[in-house]
Amino acid sequence: MATLYVDGQAFSVDPTQNLLHECLSLGLDLPYFCWHPALGSVGACRQCAVKLFRDEGDHQGVIVMACMTPADDGTRISLVDEQARDFRARVIEWMMAHHPHDCPVCDEGGECHLQDMTVMTGHVHRRYRFPKRTFDNQHLGPFVNHEMNRCIQCYRCVRFYNDYAGGTDFGVFGSRDHVYFGRAADGVLENEFSGNLVEVCPTGVFTDKTLKAHYTRKWDLQSAPSVCPHCGLGCHTTVAEHDGVLRRVQNRFSADINGYFLCDRGRYGYAFVNAPERLRRTSLRNAAGRLNLAPADALLQELCTRLGGNMPLIGIASPRASLEANFALRTLVKPENFFLGWSAVEDACARTMLAVARGIAPLASLAEVESSDAILVLGEDITQTAPRMALAARQAVRHAAFAKAKALGIPVWQDLAVRQAAAGLKSPLFIASVDATRLDDAATECWRGAPDDMARLGFAIGRRLSREEAGGETFPSAMEGFSQRVARALAGAARPLVVTGSSLGCPALLDAAAHLVGALRTLGLPAKLALGMPERNTMGLALMGGESLHTLEQATQKLPACALIVLENDLSRRIGEAAADRVFAQAGLTVLIDHKRHAGVERADYVLPAATFAEESGTTVNHEGRAQRFFQVFSPPDDIQASWRWLRDIGRGLGREPCDRWTALDDVLHTLEETLPVFHGLAQAAPEATYRRHGLKLARKPHRASGRTAVHAHLDIHEHQPPTDCDSPLTFSMEGHQGSPPGPAIPVFWAPGWNSVQALSHFQREVGGTLCGEGPGLLLIAPAQQVPEFFQEIPPAFVPRDDALYFVPAWHIFGSEEQSAGSPAVRERIPAPYVALRPEDAARAGLAAGDTAALEVGAVRLRLPWIAHPELPQGVGSLPVGLPAMPWLMLPAWGAVAKASR
Amino acid sequence: MLSEEERRDIEREAPNYATRKALCIDALRIVQGHRGYVSDQALQEVADYLGLPLSHVEGVATFYNLIFRHPVGARVILVCDSVSCWIMGCERLLDRLRAHLETDVGGTSPDGRYTLLTAPCLGACDFAPVLMIGETLHRDVTAETLPDLLGKGG
Ligand code: SF4
Ligand code: SF4
Ligand code: FES
Ligand code: FES
Secondary structure, X not given: OXXXXXXXXXXXXXXXXXXXXXXXXXXXXXXXXOOEOOOEEOOOOOOOEEEEEOXXXXXXXXXXXXXXXXXXXXXXXXXXXXXXXXXXXXXXXXXXXXXXXXXXXXXXXXXXXXXXHHHHHOOOOOOOOOOOOOOOOOXXXXXXXXXHHHOOOOOHHHXXXXXXXXXXXXXXXXXXXOOEEEOOOOOOOOOOOHHHHHHHOOXXXXXXXXHHOOOOXXXXXXXXXXXXXXXXXXXXXXXXXXXXXXXXXXXXXXXOOOEOOOOHHHHHHHHHXXXXXXXXXXXXXXXXXXXXXXXXXXXXXXXXXXXXXXXXXXEEOOOOOOHHHHHHHHHHHOHHHEEOOOOHHHHHHXXXXXXXXXXXXXXXXXXXXXXXXXXXXXXXXXXXXXXXXXXXXXXXOOHHHHHHHHHOOOOOOEHHHHHHHXXXXXXXXXXXXXXXXXXXXXXXXXXXXOHHHHHHHHHHHHHHHOOOOOOOOOOOHHXXXXXXXXXXXXHOOOOEEEEEEOOOOOHHHHHHHHHHHHHHHHOOOOOEEXXXXXXXXXXXXXXXXXXXXHHHHHOHHHXXXXXXXXXXXXXXXXXXXXXXXXXXXXXXXXXXXXXXXXXXXXXXXXXXXXXXXXXXXXXXXXXXXXEEEEOOOOOOOOOOEOHHHHHHHHHHHOOOOOHHHOOOHHHHHHXXXXXXXXXXXXXXXXXXXXXXXXXXXEEOOOOOOOOOXXXXXXXXXXXXXXXXXXXXXXXXXXXXXXXXXXXXXXXXXXXXXXXXXXXXXXXEOOOOOOEOOOOOOEEOOOOOOOOOOOOOOOOOOOOOOOXXXXXXXXXXXXXXXXXXXXXXXXXXXXXXXXXXXXXXXXXXXXXOOOOEEEEEEOOEEEEEEEEEOOOOOOOEEEEEOOOOOOOOOOOOEEEEEEEOOO | OOOHHHHHHHHHHHHHOOOOHHHHHHHHHHHHXXXXXXXXXXXXXXXXXXXXXXXXXXXXXXXXOOOOOOOOOOEEXXXXXXXXXXXXXXXXXXXXXXXXXXXXXXXXXXXXXXXXXXXXXXXXXXXXXXXXXXXXXXXOOOOOOHHHHHHOOO
16 A cells, blocks of 8 residues: 555555546545546546645645556645646636537436536636537437537547457547547447447437437436346346336446446347337236236136146246246246246256356356456357457456556556557457357457367367377367467466357357366366356256256146246247147146237236336346346336236235245245255345335435426326335335445445446445445355366267258347347347358358348248358358247257258 | 559558558558549548558548548648748738639639648748648748749649
8 A cells, every 4th residue: 555645635545556546536526537447547638637746845746647647655646736726627628618518408418427527627617709610420320329519539439449349330530629439431330339338428429329219317217226137147237217117227337247338238128128019917818719908806816716726837937037036936836847948958058057167167257257367268159148248358368468568567557558568469368169259359369160069179178288188089180289279378377267158059068168177277277167148047047946848848748737837938939939839738727927928928828917127126146156136126017016926926816835925025035045055145145125224225216306296296286105115125216315325236326526427436445446335146156166077078070961051059149139139229230030151051052142041940941041151160050049030940950951942 | 442553552661560550541641642532432442451440541541631531633732821821921822822723721723723721830930931732842932923833833
């Protein structure tokens, strides 16, 4: 620690940091623009000026930029110095010269860093009297709105988009007072992290286009801490609602997980909650086979009567539902009748992932991915399946540059200097994949192969690491060469990491990755494994355990005598429409609990509308086995309620213990903890419903929420009682604690004088560090103490066939995930169905450019436009999975391709 | 596609730079030398040839005032309008040029021979007022000598 004197007062600070970082960490107000805790300093805006004194005797001092000056021991500075203050006021006056002063019509208004800093510097009077320069704005696609006149040239956007996120279609143009930030021409921002511009830009240039479509000021938004439901990483989000409409998703900082950034699927996938077509009413099928609305009470009564005392219940669970919902189902139907709602392939992958995590491979958090200094990505296209992990991996390659900078005496926060010193130097990132990926540009070297060959590659590397004979296995020389380079890099690293996942449906790949991590750990290295998982609660469901749908399909003879309850699951996405239809048709009676309208709605006898992630509180388990609590942000309208409550209601109707006793979420959590020891401690993943701060619940609405007494004035002159919330420590009101609660329960970041997202630093122990009182969930999977025998089974090499191609699933950040695909903005980015072929394979099938391909995969025949993917291995094709316009296919699978006749 | 000559000229500069990115300015200058200005298509060709994102090349092209992204006349006149030349009467030269070339600053004469631009200091303040026609610097220019300079075609 070092001593820093600020206006004569001594503070203890971190000497490896800069003055701005330390001043903000001390809670001092010092205005800034271009510096960002995750992007470092460049000294571009000149806003953070302070007076620096040589020693005690120096009363003159010099003006320096706080963000560019190290907090060396004994440094003396002044923030209140007249000249420094005047300098800061002049800088902002000059930045505001061309600013349109259009706050009332600006979406940033009320949560704008530029507003806050202008007020903070005391620039209140405009002297500039000349015409302002104006710019044309660009159409940047469905996510980000552009209003260039508001720009203050801080360069944060281009530094985030290009330098940090690796974007190539964004830049800065012109010079002098004509500096323009945008694309070379109008068009969709291609980078998967473009939405972060909305938070990175301190002004109203880049704003959330989806919020604009149903705009509400920050002070009128009701917010809650949430967890992104769109993949297995569980990024922390803040979700906000007004008047029954979910308005936006923002990043919620977490030091261990997503840091300052989200992917665009996570930020823009939310609007499925507002979809007009979603399920809102209880309904039941009449004798004529038509679904009719029915009041919930009557429907439940009728259902329970039909179920009678002893009709056996069968439950199909879901990796997109909460632990509480799945557990309620398990409790109601009994464990032996509880089926994990996924296919045999999904099941095999989930089981393997859990086994390797429990056995030999400790799982890495996103922060640990970012801090790894050598990475092998084995098979998983993480940009598409676990997007935020790709952004973390992109930062991990910078460790070599940090080390070099350190040797040169450059502090890591000196962003430009570090990047310049790096001169392209990267830490090792090796990517093995079926096809080209969007992370390739950051990689040291890429290797392509069929899934089984990638598994073999993993074993080849593992064998090299443990210097074992390959047990008679020989690997082709290209694979040997690559594996040698990877092995050397991983063994030479201090924190090596292997990344893989379940998206290719290839358990051998997971085995190989585990084998590799095991080999590295045997060498004494703290190697970790990072897993991409397709759904928000894949790990939670795997931990709960049960048989897959495959087992249920084997036992359909039981079905006619049983009632089937399907929980938040579109079975046609798991086992195909035909098989799903068979399951529905054979069951004696069917109940569907879901929020999404899908084929199952047309089959079920009873349809109960479920709450989405925004309308209920609950717990999910992310890819690293971290149990995370997400909180309800608003009370859903109509008949909608949390799935576990529907199941509880059925249990009550049937007099089943213990569900009939559950009234609040914590009751379910406590039963869950008692019943299944793996979930021990789960209730403490976040503050429980009984938590109070200064005797108060935590307010979801800010002090300044307007019109509270007026919103219902046209219906009732009395003020409405806010809905009660017995599931969480939060309240649907502005009355409650407004300060800083523990990390997992912070509804919104807001501090006096700091109205924008930059208020976050007031909630952190130190700027960029953990949240005060953060316990970001609870890790459920303890790594094994000793390295046991690891997975050894090497699959045979992939052999291309003459008569068929091996089709693997291709995942898309926009389209492959079920819930986000229901959001209009995301829908605009979903690719049209296609088949990707290696040009040689296409030529062999007689396909020329522009032809339509006729495919036969399993029992499914398809006609699709084909596109050339020259990087695909010979004999392998790929088909997009999960797109709304694609039929379900059991992939990977062999299939035939030919030119379609007209 | 860039012409054979353009590529040859660019490659001649290449050894002077550590990266292809650093070659960008010269590539633009060379292409402009051959084509008079850098069209959208030329910009894309430079980007493709150097393997750089279009937005980067456009950033460089728009940063430099003397990379022209619109067609210009056969010759570009740069009239210094900075302090020394302003004191010494560059305004009068500009008025003359406007009238003579029938265009304003930023425009091209109807016959397509000249584009009129200003420049902040041409580094020859001791001979103010100065201007450049094409590549040639003219010092101590007066309203009287101006028609001559233009007549000679620079
Ligand atoms: S657009 Fe925003 S982030 Fe980019 S330079 Fe302007 S103010 Fe800064
Ligand atoms: S990476 Fe996954 S969890 Fe994170 S924001 Fe994107 S979709 Fe959500
Ligand atoms: S924040 Fe220090 S110069 Fe911009
Ligand atoms: S001011 Fe004209 S050349 Fe310098």
